[in-house]
Amino acid sequence: MSVGIEGYGVYIPYFRITVKEIARMWNDDHKTISKGINVIEKAVPDMDEDTATISVNAARNALNHSGIDPKNLEAIYVGSESHPYAVKPTAVTVAEAIGATPYMTAADLEFACKAGTAGMQMVFGLVKANEIKYGLAIGTDCAQGRPGDALEYTAGAGGAAFIIGNEAPIATLEGMASFTTDTPDFWRREGARYPSHAGRFTGEPSYFRHTISATERLLNKLNLNVEDFDRISFHQPNGRFPLSAAKILNIPREKVEDSLCVVKVGNTYSAASMVGFARQLDLAKPGERILLVSYGSGAGSDAFSFVVTDEIENKRDRAVLVDQYISRRKELDYAMYAKHRGKFVME
Amino acid sequence: MGVAQSWRTQSSRYRLAGSKCNECKNYYFPVTVVCSNCESDNLEVINFKGTGKLVEWTRVDEGASGFDHVVPYYFAIIQLDEGVRLSAQLVSVMDESKITDGMPVRMTFRKLMESTREGIIEYGFKAEPVNPI
Incomplete structure (x- = not known):
């Protein structure tokens, strides 16, 4: 297995x-x-x-x-x-x-x-x-x-x-890929109470560059296209960025929308892309392919491709x-x- | 609570560890070494499932030392499914008027106490309604 x-x-x-x-x-x-x-x-x-x-x-x-x-x-x-x-x-x-x-x-x-x-x-x-x-x-x-x-x-x-x-x-890993650079878009110094950020700089050279590059790297590695994915969860610092990333990658917004928990719970930071992935799994059917792409300021993205198995139905009633x-x-x-x-x- | 005492009582606070008498099948919380029912010392340590029902509750408006900033809060007596009773704070209450004796509760993991900003944080169980109220 x-x-x-x-x-x-x-x-x-x-x-x-x-x-x-x-x-x-x-x-x-x-x-x-x-x-x-x-x-x-x-x-x-x-x-x-x-x-x-x-x-x-x-x-x-x-x-x-x-x-x-x-x-x-x-x-x-x-x-x-x-x-x-x-x-x-x-x-x-x-x-x-x-x-x-x-x-x-x-x-x-x-x-x-x-x-x-x-x-x-x-x-x-x-x-x-x-x-x-x-x-x-x-x-x-x-x-x-x-x-x-x-x-x-x-x-x-x-x-x-x-x-x-x-x-x-319930979902098998097909592959993973990352994209990482030293990009200072958001930080908190030792002892500082609140984080600082670089305003609009957190967008183009940071979130989008890393999210899209990690996704493209994974697609090349697995010889897949974005059309091969049924469900997607990008990191969601707000409800706008993941939809914009989808647009850049020519992904229909419907494939991302189910992951957008950020609309009602905010940005859960380290949990954000994973909670979105969990919601996609809540809704997924066996055989569907799911793309998970995180983004962490500083900066880097990890991309994963999963294929949902029949086992998801056997464990469905145990899921909260x-x-x-x-x-x-x-x-x-x-x-x-x-x-x-x-x-x-x-x- | 000192660091050593906190560490010694960890299993009961973290995992609801208690004792089961292998002779008369009585349950105890927290862990004990002699059965007060049959006086046997043939007991084993078990982790309670953490589900039960609300027996009694009260609203606390004058908090004990260290809890004065979180008032009001609810304190409750819980009967676990295995039969033992214990006391715990009742959390995740959205509407106080919907708290009812006998309602199903489960144990959740929360901070219990933080004596100072630089000291150890005590964690452990608190009770919450199974069905959101």
Whole structure:
């Protein structure tokens, strides 16, 4: 059996703040902003949620979906730019909480919004090399945007977990390719509370160049065309960029639209392309081919091609659907949002 | 809670580890070494499934030290499917008027406490409604 996804799970906090409410705070025109970024609202973590808790809950959903014993996981990687500790891995808390310790390896990864797919690549490599039977790759973030900054409209929270193996995959891996350069479009210095970004520079030389180049590299490697794909999930920093990337690649927007969770949960950073991929899997039928392309500022993109197997139907009833988390929502006003995100200095 | 104590109690907080008496089949939470029902020491450590029902709950408006900034919150007594009862914070409540005794709940993973900005973060279980309310 080929290497692929044995099971997956997501977790999205249930609080939301709308673009309209954030715009009210900063005297912006919410209709113009919402239309410009194609985002209506974003997910906000509860006061007791962080990257570790979201990762654990996503991992538990993935375990239930895969049906495998956590003791068989031999590698856990958590990609995030909002790990709770500067020194002490999130991955060990996840491993302990799901019962995967101690005979396993674990590490935290960072590469802006593509650290989760970097983890997927590492687990695929270990499984393909027959070093491990199963591994878990997670992308999670509780993103912070500076109050009043454009990023505040999109910086959301969520996580996605993928169990990789070669026993009974719901989608097999056809191939993967990456495109990486030193492009300073978005950064956060050590100790800085909020990230900085280079405005429009985050578009053309950054998101689009890397996303499109990684996609084209993968297509060449596998001798495929964009028409060969039924479903696509690009990284979604907003709801506009993935559709623009699709247009550049001559991909019909219908193939991308089902992945656009960003419209209702915001940009979940390391989780964004993976949550979109999870939603495509929720809707996929056996035989369909899915393209997943992440993008992480700094900058790089990882592209993957998957083919959905008959096994997806056997595990369907065990999946907690992405839409179940999207529809579970409670709105916050800006004051409560500020409290949730620790924007008040209390000491 | 000190670092060593936090580490020692990790399995119960992270994975709902408890004990099952292999003689009289009673369950205990957290882990114990002697069955208080039949006094046997033939117990094994098990992880509870984490599903159960709400027995009682209350709304806390005057939080304990360290929790004063998160009020109001809900505290509950939960009966797990295996029969044991435990206390836990009830989270993911969107509409307080829809909390009902006996409603199905499951355990979710949350931050329990963060004593200082530079100290250890305590993680563990809290309860949430199975069906969103």
